[in-house]
Amino acid sequence: MKRIPRNRNVRQFHQAKWDEPVIFELHQPGERGVIPPSVSEEVAAAVGDAEACVPQGMLRSQPPALPEIGQARVLRHYLRLSQETLGSDFNVEIGQGTCTMKYIPRVNEMLIRNPKITELHPLQDESTVQGMLEVYHRLDLAMREISGMDRFTFQPGSGTQALFAMASIVRAYHEANGEGDKRDEIITTIFSHPSQAATAAVKGYKIITLYPDKDGFPDLEALRGAISERTAGFVVANPEDTGIFNPRIREFTDLVHAAGGICYYDQANANGLLGITRAKEAGFDMCFFNLHKTFAAPHMCGGPATGALGVTERLAPFLPGPLVETDGTRYTLNRSPAQSIGKVRMFQGVAQTVLRAYAWIRALGPEGLLDAAKVAVLNNNYLYSRILKIPGASAPYVKGGRLEQVRYSWERLTKETGITTEDVQRRMCDFGLHYWTSHHPYIVPQPFTLEPTESYSKEDLDEYVSALEQIAKEAYEQPDIVRSAPHNSTVHRIDESSFDDPAKWCITWRAYLKKTAPLEAGIES
Template sequence: MEKIQRKSKVRDFHQAKWNEPIIFELHQQGERGVEIPLSDKLVISEVGDGVSAIPNDMLRNEKPKLPEIGQARVLRHYVRLSQETLGSDFNVEIGQGTCTMKYIPKVNELLIRNPKMMALHPLQDESTVQGMLEIIYKLDLCMREISGMDHFSFQPSGGTQALFAMASIARKYHESRGEGDQRDEIITTIFSHPSQAATAVVKGFKVITLHPDEDGFPNIEKLKAVVSERTAGFVVANPEDTGIYNPKIKEFTDIVHEAGGICYYDQANANGLLGITRAKEAGFDMCFFNLHKTFAAPHMCGGPATGALGVVEKLKEYLPAPIVEFDGEKYYLNEDLEHSIGKVRAFHGVAQTVLRSYAWIRALGPDGLKEVAQTAVLNNNYLYHKIQKIRGASAPYVKGQRLEQVRYSWEQMTAETGVTTEDVQRRMTDFGLHYWTSHHPYIVPQPFTLEPTESYSKADLDEYIAALEQISKEAYENPEIVQNAPYNSTIHKLDERDFLDNPEKWCITWRSYQKKVKQPERI
C-alpha cells in the first residue's frame, strides 16, 4: 500500500511481528535453563527429601509435560511476545473505554515485590501477618470514607464477582425476612454493565430492564411502573456506560426502598466521582469498586483483580467471610458473620492488589483523589468536544458535559461511506492505538467508547484525536484503506466473526488445541 501522508501528531507506527511459536513448540528434549542440584545428605537427614511425606494419592503417575528450553530462548520468547502487545505502558490506552486503563505507579510494583509480600500465604497464623491485615483494614477505612458505606470485603476477584456477591446478599437478606420467594425481581438499566443482569439471573432473579428516555437517562416513570412487592433490588451504574450521570438517582433509590427493595451500585469506574459524590448520599445499600480500575492496580489480562464490596451496617452480617477487624490490640479475621453468603472465592482477596491501592490512596490523600476526578472529567470533556467536530462522528443523547467517558457513534460515517466501527477498530492498530466499540447488543449504533482518565496529557489526547481524524478522512476519500486494515499490526483481518462466540473454536490450553486439530502431543 502506498505510504499515507500523516500529520506529525499521528504516530508512524509498525507493530513488531515475530510469528512467535507457542512455548510448547519451542521444547527441545533435554534442554535446560537451570540444573537444580540434589539436596545435600545432611539436609535430607534433618528435614527429609521433600517427597516421601506426600501421600501416594497426591503423587503424579508421570512427570508433568512441561517444555524444556534454555534461559536465553525463554528470555527471547517473552520479550518478543511483549513487543507484539499493546498496553497502558506502551501506548495511549484511552480506547479501552469502561475499563479505566491508567498509569500504574511503578513504585507500588516495588512494594508488592518485597520478599515479605511475596512469601505471604493465606493459611499463615494471624499473628504472623499483622502488617498485611492492618493494610487490608486501613484500606477498608479509606473505602468507607470514599463511599459512605460501613464495611468492606476485598474477597471478590473482580467487578462481576462483586455483583454476584451483591445479588447473593440481596437474595439472602430477603430470605432472612421471610420474603425470599416473594421478592424475585431485580431491576437494572440497558446501559449498565451486562454483568448486572447476568449475575442476578444466576441467583435466580427475573430481570427487568429500564430503557432510556430521549436524553439517555433511565426512565423514572418506567421504574415506577415496574417496582412492586416482588422487587428484590435495583442495580445500576451511574454514570452508565454512555458516560451520562443521572442527577436524580436518589429519587430512583427512594422509590425502590419504599417498595422494600435493596439498592446496589456498580462503581467499577469511579474516576469521575472521587471526592465529589458518594454511594451513601445517593441512597445505596451496597456498592463495589474495581481496585484494578479506579484505584491504580493493573488489570493483568483479567487478574489478579479485586472488586471491593461495601455495605451499610444492616448488611454487614451478610458479607462474604472472613472480613478483617481490629480489637484495639490486634487485627484478626472475623469468620463469625451470622448471615454470611459464604466465600465467593478462596481465602480473602489478593493482598498485592490491596497493597497497591492502599499505597495509591495514601500517596494522593483526599485532595489528590478529588483532583483525579476533576482531571478525568476535564480530559473527557476535551475529548468529547473535539471528537464531535470530526466528520461522521457523534455523541448520542443529552448534549453538554459527560463524566469520565463517552460512548460515541460513527452512524453517520457508516451511512455515508460504508466504513463501520469494526473497520475503524482495526485501522487504529496501524497507529499503535487501542479502540473499543461497546458491549453487545449495540444500543448506540456503530459505537466506540473512550475513557481518558486522569493519567493522560493534552498531547496524548491530541495524538488519539488526530488518528481518528485521519481515519475519518480516509473513510470519506478512499474507504477501502480503512476497510482492508490493518496493515502494520501482528495479525490481519479475520475471515470469521464467530470465533469468540463458538466454543468449538476455543482452545484454552495448548493440549486442548492439539486435541481439536488431532495433532499428537509433542512432549
C-alpha cells in the same frame, strides 16, 4: 493507490512480528534452565525423607512432562512475545473505555515486589501476617470514607464477582425476612454493564430492564411501572457506560426502598466521582469498586483483580468471609460472619492489588483523589469537544458536558462512507493505538467508547484525536485504505463470525481438540 497525506501528529507504527512457537514446541531434551543443587547432608538429616510425608496416592509415578528449555531460549521467547503486545505502557490507552486504563505508579510496583509481599501465603498463621492484615483493615476504612458504606470485603476477584456477591446478599436478606420466594425480580438498565443482569439471573432472578428516555437517562416513569411487591432489588451504574450521570438517582433509590427493595451500585469505574459524590448519599445499600480500575492497579485480563464490595450496617452480616477484625492491637480473620453468603472466591483477596490501591490512596490523600476526579472529567470533556468536530462522529443523547467517559457513534460516517466502527478499530492499529467499541447489544449505533482518565496530557489526547481525524479523512476520500486495514500489523483480518456462536467456542485445549478433530477428518461437528 495514492496515499492521503498523513496528519503530522499521528505516530508512525509497525507491529513487531516473530514466528514464535508455543513454549512446548521449544522443548529440547537435555536442556536445563536451572539445575538445583543436591540436598546437603545437614538439611537431609534435619528434614528426613520428604517424600515419606506425602500420601502415596498423591505421589507421581513419573516426573511431569514439562518442556526442557535453556535460560537464553526462555528469555528470547518471552521477550519476543512482549514485543508483539500493545499495552498501556506502550501507547495512549484511552480507547479501552469503561475500564479506566490509567498510569500505575512504578514505585507501587516496586512495593509489591518486595519479598515481604511476594512470599506471603494465604494459609500462613495470622500472627505472621499482621502487617498485611492491617493494610486490609486500613483500606477498608478508606473505602468506607470514599463511599459512605459501613463495611468492605476484598474477597471478590472482579467486578462481576462483586455483582454476584451483591445479588447473593439481596437474596439472603430477603430470605432472612421471609420474603425470599415472593421477591424474585431485579431491575437494571440497558446501559449498565451486562454483568449486572447476568449475575442476578444466575441467582434465579427475573430481570426487568429500563431503557433510556430521550436524553439518555434511565426512565423514571418506567421504573415506577416496574416496581411491585416482587421487586427484590435495583442495580445500576451511575454514570452509566455512556458517561451520562443521572442527577435524579436518589429519586430512583427512594422509590425502590419504598417498595421494600435493596439498591446496589456498580462503581467499577468511579474515576469521575472521587471526593465529589458517594453511594450513601445517593441512597444505595451496597456498592463495589474495581481496585484494578479506579485505584491504579493493573487490569491484567481479570486475573489478580479485586472487586471491593461495601455494604451498609444492616447488610454487613451477609458479607462473604473471611473479614479482617481488630481489637486495636491485633488483627484476626473472621472466617464465618453471621448469616454470611459464603465464599465467592478463595481466601480474602489479592494482597498485591490491595496494597497497590492502599498505597495509591495514601500517596494522593483526600485532596489528591478529588484532583484526580477533576482532571479525569476535564480530560474527557476536552476529548468530547474535539471529537464532535470530526466529520461523521457524534455523541448521542444528552448534550453538554459528560463525566469521565463517552460512548460516541460513527453512525453518520457509516451512512455516508460505508466505513464501520470495526473498520476504524482495525485502522487504529496502524497508529499503535487501541480502540474499543462497546458492550453488546449495540444500543448506540456504530459505537466507540473512550475514557482518558487523569493520567494523560493534552498532547496525548491530541495525538489520539489526530488519528481519528486521519481515519475520518481517509473514510471520506479513499475508504479502501480504511476498509483493508490494518496494514502495519502482523494479523490483518480475522473471521469474527464465531464470536457469538458458543458452539464454536474453544475455551480449553481439550475443547479445541474435540471440536477441530471432526472438521479435520471431514466430518461435520
